[in-house]
Amino acid sequence: MKYSYYPGCTLRTKAKDLDAYAKASARALGFELEEIENWQCCGGVYPLGSDEIATKLSSVRALNEAKEKGQELVTLCSACHHVIKRVNDDMKHVEDIRTRANNYMQLETPYAGETTVLHYLEVLRDRIGFDVLKEKVVNPLTGRKIGAYYGCLLLRPGSVMAFDNPENPTIIEDFIRAIGAEPVVYPYRNECCGGYISLKEKELSKNMCDTIMESAEGFGAEMLITACPLCLYNLNKSTAKKLPVYYFTELLAEALGVKDAKEEVAK
Amino acid sequence: MNKPAKKQAELIREISGVNPLKCMKCGKCSATCPSYDEMDIKPHQFVSYVQNENIEALVQSKTLWKCLSCFACVERCPRDVRPGKLIDAARQIVVRERGADYLSPDEIPELLDPELPQQLLVSAFRRYRR
Numbered sequence: 272m273k274y275s276y277y278p279g280c281t282l283r284t285k286a287k288d289l290d291a292y293a294k295a296s297a298r299a300l301g302f303e304l305e306e307i308e309n310w311q312c313c314g315g316v317y318p319l320g321s322d323e324i325a326t327k328l329s330s331v332r333a334l335n336e337a338k339e340k341g342q343e344l345v346t347l348c349s350a351c352h353h354v355i356k357r358v359n360d361d362m363k364h365v366e367d368i369r370t371r372a373n374n375y376m377q378l379e380t381p382y383a384g385e386t387t388v389l390h391y392l393e394v395l396r397d398r399i400g401f402d403v404l405k406e407k408v409v410n411p412l413t414g415r416k417i418g419a420y421y422g423c424l425l426l427r428p429g430s431v432m433a434f435d436n437p438e439n440p441t442i443i444e445d446f447i448r449a450i451g452a453e454p455v456v457y458p459y460r461n462e463c464c465g466g467y468i469s470l471k472e473k474e475l476s477k478n479m480c481d482t483i484m485e486s487a488e489g490f491g492a493e494m495l496i497t498a499c500p501l502c503l504y505n506l507n508k509s510t511a512k513k514l515p516v517y518y519f520t521e522l523l524a525e526a527l528g529v530k531d532a533k534e535e536v537a538k
Numbered sequence: 539m540n541k542p543a544k545k546q547a548e549l550i551r552e553i554s555g556v557n558p559l560k561c562m563k564c565g566k567c568s569a570t571c572p573s574y575d576e577m578d579i580k581p582h583q584f585v586s587y588v589q590n591e592n593i594e595a596l597v598q599s600k601t602l603w604k605c606l607s608c609f610a611c612v613e614r615c616p617r618d619v620r621p622g623k624l625i626d627a628a629r630q631i632v633v634r635e636r637g638a639d640y641l642s643p644d645e646i647p648e649l650l651d652p653e654l655p656q657q658l659l660v661s662a663f664r665r666y667r668r
């Protein structure tokens with residue numbers, strides 16, 4: 272199975288591992304991520320204003336390319352996923368945004384939200400299946416106690432993201448079980464890490480991440496996993512409890528026995 | 539702000555697509571906000587300020603730069619008022635009309651560290667500047 276793939280800026284720079292482990296794992300699971308040509312940065316945060324059009328166009332271009340290829344569009348970074356999924360929802364449901372964005376785009380056939388946007392975790396759950404993933408695990412991570420850190424971007428607003436129950440998600444816990452480890456559920460797993468506030472107000476995001484770390488540690492987690500490079504960065508700045516933080520794709524690659532193959536598939 | 543408050547309040551309602559009159563003042567938005575302690579006008583108050591067209595206070599407010607866009611208030615509002623969208627709209631009118639950017643490229647070098655992801659710079663620029 273071949274999917275269109277939108278890596279985003281950080282997966283080409285500071286978060287190369289998130290991308291490389293995902294590709295090595297995809298190969299082991301029998302699907303391929305075909306990168307969108309000349310993709311442009313999603314902007315990192317979804318432009319909330321109903322009159323914001325130009326800031327949504329990079330997402331529309333990626334979405335339209337996937338549509339033209341007849342492929343579903345896969346994302347990996349939580350921020351890219353959030354932005355592209357919400358813009359797609361606008362293109363599908365908000366006539367004013369759809370009309371004005373298409374006026375800019377001048378496509379032969381206007382884009383109207385036809386593409387399905389999937390986060391890599393959704394591919395694992397809804398296309399591969401966690402039961403099939405479990406069968407393909409050669410190196411189960413038995414005994415590891417892992418806390419899922421969802422953050423905000425994958426889950427909210429739940430009506431648009433439709434990723435999982437926004438207040439009581441299970442997808443990453445199910446993923447952790449599939450790779451043979453033990454999920455640790457803790458209360459702060461879907462609270463914000465501070466996001467972009469850590470650029471100028473480092474203390475503020477550090478305090479939030481301290482709370483998250485203490486919560487996870489208190490419930491018995493030995494490590495955290497995330498899909499977001501900014502969450503990883505912010506969590507690593509916490510000085511409260513120093514749980515290691517990994518990209519979920521690193522543990523996936525380890526469980527599938529392809530951790531060493533990531534250099535090969537990395538561009 | 540040159541425009542009268544009434545016009546500004548209208549603009550905030552238009553950009554956000556939010557009807558502040560739906561608010562039943564339960565305070566759940568403020569209770570769940572991770573930036574609550576940092577905000578001078580709390581999320582539930584912010585909604586009232588828009589209702590009352592007390593715009594000058596809003597555009598001067600620290601709250602504009604403390605909201606994280608984490609959508610906790612949006613998800614948890616029982617009346618679908620979505621205070622975070624109102625805060626963003628007020629921030630928009632400030633950066634659009636005043637050029638009052640909260641982040642300047644000159645500040646960047648000393649804010650960097652080797653681990654800092656590009657995503658953080660991109661997000662902050664989009665959020666804090668026009």
